[in-house]
Amino acid sequence: MNVALTTRIKCRDCPIRHRAVCSRCDDDEMALLEAMKTYRVYRAGDPILWRGEKLTFVASVVHGVATLGKSLEDGRTQMVGLLLPSDFIGRPGRRHIDFDVVAATDVTLCCFDRKPFELLIETMPHIAQRLAEIALDELDSARDWMVLLGRKTAREKIASFIEMLVRRQGIVSLDGSTPDLALPLTRDEIANYLGLTLETVSRHLSSMKSEGILRFTDRRHFEVSDFDALHAATGDDTA
Amino acid sequence: MNVALTTRIKCRDCPIRHRAVCSRCDDDEMALLEAMKTYRVYRAGDPILWRGEKLTFVASVVHGVATLGKSLEDGRTQMVGLLLPSDFIGRPGRRHIDFDVVAATDVTLCCFDRKPFELLIETMPHIAQRLAEIALDELDSARDWMVLLGRKTAREKIASFIEMLVRRQGIVSLDGSTPDLALPLTRDEIANYLGLTLETVSRHLSSMKSEGILRFTDRRHFEVSDFDALHAATGDDTA
DNA sequence: CGCCGGTTTGACATACTTCAAGAGAAGTGG
DNA sequence: CCACTTCTCTTGAAGTATGTCAAACCGGCG
Known part of the structure; x- marks a missing residue:
């Protein structure tokens, strides 16, 4: 299997500390996250999640670049996002993922099991707040991309x-x-x-x-x- | 001016009560929102927000359909979203809007001044939670639309x-x-x-x-x- | 009635795709 | 170090879906 554990980074030394979904959290909250998180590492070219697959975890990209794509029946494919460090993968509240996620370079993810993370959203306001910001930013850039795809x-x-x-x-x-x-x-x-x-x-x-x-x-x-x-x-x- | 006040709907009778950004709020929270909200009404064809304009309020669509679009220099335009009842308009944390919003049919909006709403996000977790959900859902459908625009x-x-x-x-x-x-x-x-x-x-x-x-x-x-x-x-x- | 916006339909132009061949790099193994 | 394969990229020729331009149609409304 392509997934391997890597040396644990302390949250306070994490390169995406100030941008990721955890960025609003204070020290106490961080300690909780620290205990929950796990790392996953993928090699360039490896699939990370496949469309329709059960979504057991959500994650932030720590290192590397992954692509988010979708295919039509006959094999035509369209990339719908480029996932860079601090970007968020997964959809809390959904059991399955509806896109293909592939490592474009070597990639390290900081992962949380989906269920506990959903609980976190309920109980730790800073997570939901930051998640909303990230999603809204992502939405803006998706919309810019739609103009490009449709009209340029x-x-x-x-x-x-x-x-x-x-x-x-x-x-x-x-x-x-x-x-x-x-x-x-x-x-x-x-x-x-x-x-x-x-x-x-x-x-x-x-x-x-x-x-x-x-x-x-x-x-x-x-x-x-x-x-x-x-x-x-x-x-x-x-x- | 196209903007007019309409009869106030009580939140508990609101048609989008269970889907909008306020849907997770309890009765006490609802009372607070009730006091803050204002309605705006637009006629079919009216512009609601123009690209680059100052974003003084955010809103939920209560009735009607609005379009979200963007233009290129030479006038080509691309619609990037259809705003239906319960959809959210505006980007908390941003001073300006980057898209054109136009009423496609007669439209009623439930509005909150941006600044107080941003405070609400900080203090009322149910708002941020629901906003994150809405934004993530919207993101999924934007991405589906990208496949359509790029490959179909x-x-x-x-x-x-x-x-x-x-x-x-x-x-x-x-x-x-x-x-x-x-x-x-x-x-x-x-x-x-x-x-x-x-x-x-x-x-x-x-x-x-x-x-x-x-x-x-x-x-x-x-x-x-x-x-x-x-x-x-x-x-x-x-x- | 006659205008007018939205729509249909036609003829033509063209940007992009498809199919195909071949050139450069890069790796592999003798 | 040199074939040999393999992968990516370039370039060409031909085909086609969609855009562009233009005319006519239709229903509604003054």
Whole structure:
């Protein structure tokens, strides 16, 4: 089995201490959580939860990136979320999960058995408060993604995706260029995320390269040479 | 101005009492909410909140249907949610709203000023608990919608939309037909919801009519004559 | 009656997909 | 170190679903 226990991190040393579902909890509450939690570790590519599976635990992502996706009958798939550190997995109150969760990189989860966690929601207001915030934030970004999926052209989708990567991991210098950035997903995964095919993704990345907007140092590493042009290609208004 | 006060409903007689953000509250808590709430009424077509606007209140939909949408620079728009009775509007903790909210039919809202409501979240656990549930449910359906927008064909999108209407307001009899149902949106609004154009919506509705899946009694009223065929056209697996 | 918004239908354009072949990297084993 | 496989990615050619443009239809309402 892919699941393994890892060295326990103390909650006070936890990298997601200030953002995860536990972030509003005080020291006493933290001690309680500390006693309940368990870790699970997955290797890149491993399935974490499969659609329809019984939902025995809920979890926060501690390290790594997981994808949240769903498939149609005939095998078409759509990624509906990228789970990054501090993101929450699972749906308290539901017996089964309705999505596929897969580790995109090596992933560490901080898990709580579902039943006890549901009790926690009843008895520890700080948990419910933070959970509501997290869910509402996630909802906002899901809705932004819906605009992208429903109305943007392939080029705009790809530009938006790159811009998101830049905003998340990079700094844009005054001349509109960025340092070297990693593409964390394969062309296929990007396509899956954007509602496109991998060929379309490849073609548009190539054309943005030949237009001088992007420069590839290698297939999985690139820099933006003209951030203004990139933003203009997203179709978003200049917010 | 479009906003008007309406006759106050007592919370205990409220039609959304058991589903809205207040549904977990006990009698004492209810009394407090009763004192804080105000009603706002909008006519079909009226804007309720505009993107970027200051968010002075949050609200629950009591009657009617509102749409939640977002636009691109050049005017393309995408609907990202349909707000039905008991749905929640607003984002506690945010000063501004990032979407356009428009009344699709006449709408009544039960409103709370944002600041006092945020205090309520801190002090009244039942509110935060229910809000988390609502947001997580909404998130699940947003994600289902992302699959539709990203991967379904026009025909599948429309079949899915009709199926949703049926599940929400109708009953399917044993022979797979339904009673007369109302189409609450115009072709244009449906297109907007599905990430299509109104022409494409119209064409596919026509073809499903000629295939004997749907029957229109009038442009805004229809019945399903073959629910199995409808479901088969959605592309979803037989869940 | 004649306008008007919502709708249908047609003809055409095109962005994206599909199918297919091949090139680069990266790993594997001799 | 060099075949050999395998996987990812690129590029091309052809097909198609959906968008775009345009005209006509229909029911409602002044």
